Amino acid sequence: MNRITFPILVAAALLVFVTAPFVIVWAPYESTMGLVQKIFYFHFPSWMAMFLSIFILGIASVIYLFRRTPRADGVAVSAAELAVVFGLMGLITGPLWGVKAWGVWWQWDARLTMAVILELILVAYLLLRRYGGPGSDRLAAGLGIFGMANVPFLYVSTELWRTVHPRTSVVPTLPIDFGVPLWWSFAGFMVLCLALLFVRSRLEEQRMRLERLYLTLEEE
Amino acid sequence: MTGFLKVAWLVLRKDLRVESRSREMLSTTIFFAVSCVLVFSFGFVRGGRVVDGAVAGILWIAISFSGTLALARAFERERYHNVLGGLMLAPVHRPAIYLGKLLGLLLLLGIVEVVVVAMVAFLFQASLFQHFWRLLAILALGTIGFASVGTLFSAMLVRVKNRAVLLPVLLYPVTIPVLIMGVSGTAALLQPEPNLAMVQLWISLLFFFDTVFLTLALWTFEPVMTE
Numbered sequence: 001m002n003r004i005t006f007p008i009l010v011a012a013a014l015l016v017f018v019t020a021p022f023v024i025v026w027a028p029y030e031s032t033m034g035l036v037q038k039i040f041y042f043h044f045p046s047w048m049a050m051f052l053s054i055f056i057l058g059i060a061s062v063i064y065l066f067r068r069t070p071r072a073d074g075v076a077v078s079a080a081e082l083a084v085v086f087g088l089m090g091l092i093t094g095p096l097w098g099v100k101a102w103g104v105w106w107q108w109d110a111r112l113t114m115a116v117i118l119e120l121i122l123v124a125y126l127l128l129r130r131y132g133g134p135g136s137d138r139l140a141a142g143l144g145i146f147g148m149a150n151v152p153f154l155y156v157s158t159e160l161w162r163t164v165h166p167r168t169s170v171v172p173t174l175p176i177d178f179g180v181p182l183w184w185s186f187a188g189f190m191v192l193c194l195a196l197l198f199v200r201s202r203l204e205e206q207r208m209r210l211e212r213l214y215l216t217l218e219e220e
Numbered sequence: 221m222t223g224f225l226k227v228a229w230l231v232l233r234k235d236l237r238v239e240s241r242s243r244e245m246l247s248t249t250i251f252f253a254v255s256c257v258l259v260f261s262f263g264f265v266r267g268g269r270v271v272d273g274a275v276a277g278i279l280w281i282a283i284s285f286s287g288t289l290a291l292a293r294a295f296e297r298e299r300y301h302n303v304l305g306g307l308m309l310a311p312v313h314r315p316a317i318y319l320g321k322l323l324g325l326l327l328l329l330g331i332v333e334v335v336v337v338a339m340v341a342f343l344f345q346a347s348l349f350q351h352f353w354r355l356l357a358i359l360a361l362g363t364i365g366f367a368s369v370g371t372l373f374s375a376m377l378v379r380v381k382n383r384a385v386l387l388p389v390l391l392y393p394v395t396i397p398v399l400i401m402g403v404s405g406t407a408a409l410l411q412p413e414p415n416l417a418m419v420q421l422w423i424s425l426l427f428f429f430d431t432v433f434l435t436l437a438l439w440t441f442e443p444v445m446t447e
Binding site: 113121123124131132133138139 | 373377389440
């Protein structure tokens with residue numbers, strides 16, 4: 001536990017542990033969606049945390065590809081794993097909302113389709129890291145850049161195609177009673193995402209160091 | 221710039237010459253595409269008629285499957301006798317090598333598409349040639365999008381183990397947007413009343429995607445390939 005991760009973990013704990021038992025419970029009951037509306041406080045932040053992770057993955061991939069800093073590679077792996085986890089949260093909470101709002105678990109709507117594709121790309125990234133063997137790190141960096149390039153298309157997709165998914169522009173216009181818990185939860189997820197990223201990339205760094213030490217030991 | 225295009229042309233000419241002597245990739249890819257169309261037609265023909273809207277899907281699945289088969293072997297010849305190492309050592313622009321390989325694949329897929337489109341039009345009575353130029357634009361742009369990513373991934377996978385399994389695993393998720401646009405554009409063309417405004421939208425989206433993917437591929441080819 002180093003000096004940077006500890007305060008971030010404390011902040012994440014304070015924000016996240018308060019979210020569900022207090023902030024979401026205190027939030028008013030929405031009239032049409034009822035209790036299901038409270039999923040929103042997890043759904044939206046988990047997608048945003050996924051986008052943050054993908055953004056970090058893309059940037060780290062570019063840095064690794066052009067500068068060859070091993071640290072950037074470690075950050076990229078961690079960000080990809082986090083993006084898969086947060087994406088899964090979004091994909092699980094989404095249908096729970098959808099079955100109440102649309103009456104079906106899944107719609108082949110532009111935004112939902114693109115969300116699944118993005119999740120697929122990230123899982124492919126992890127498969128490549130796991131089974132690619134030596135030399136797959138640069139290929140993974142290339143894939144990371146392609147993954148990031150897909151995000152704008154995902155985000156614009158609701159504006160371009162007609163869709164049943166609510167537009168993202170509703171978020172800033174929420175009434176204050178709903179807005180405060182949402183942004184609280186949003187902040188919690190962002191800090192949690194960064195905290196996990198710090199811890200995981202530190203672990204990856206140490207794994208790489210251990211691997212190098214093993215290799216040197218074998219050579220001697 | 222002329223040097224860049226010249227290198228691309230030389231790489232393309234080398235591939236064409238090797239291929240013209242063996243015809244290995246061309247014949248196997250066409251055969252695979254034809255059997256793909258047949259397999260899918262068994263899945264989608266009910267009572268002697270093809271299921272509504274299935275034709276565009278059959279066409280694009282056949283193209284993308286046979287495209288993957290071709291891509292998997294695109295750099296196979298370069299793997300032996302360290303040809304790829306030699307290519308990378310040559311004092312030329314690396315992206316030009318990529319462009320040459322890409323052009324070869326586009327040519328191969330173009331020939332495959334001529335066969336597949338003719339076969340689909342013949343087997344399913346699809347009016348594919350009514351709006352010939354629009355269909356050509358969709359096919360060309362979709363193939364460029366698919367092959368530009370595929371050529372890069374295929375090149376990157378040369379040094380990776382499990383490359384036969386990993387190519388489709390990586391390629392399909394990244395190119396699904398291109399395939400969605402291709403299928404939707406073709407389906408809009410094949411409706412009894414073709415929705416030309418929609419076709420136009422898909423064509424422009426494909427163009428946008430191609431620009432992004434091709435730029436990214438040219439940009440990342442060199443750092444990805446150098447040891």
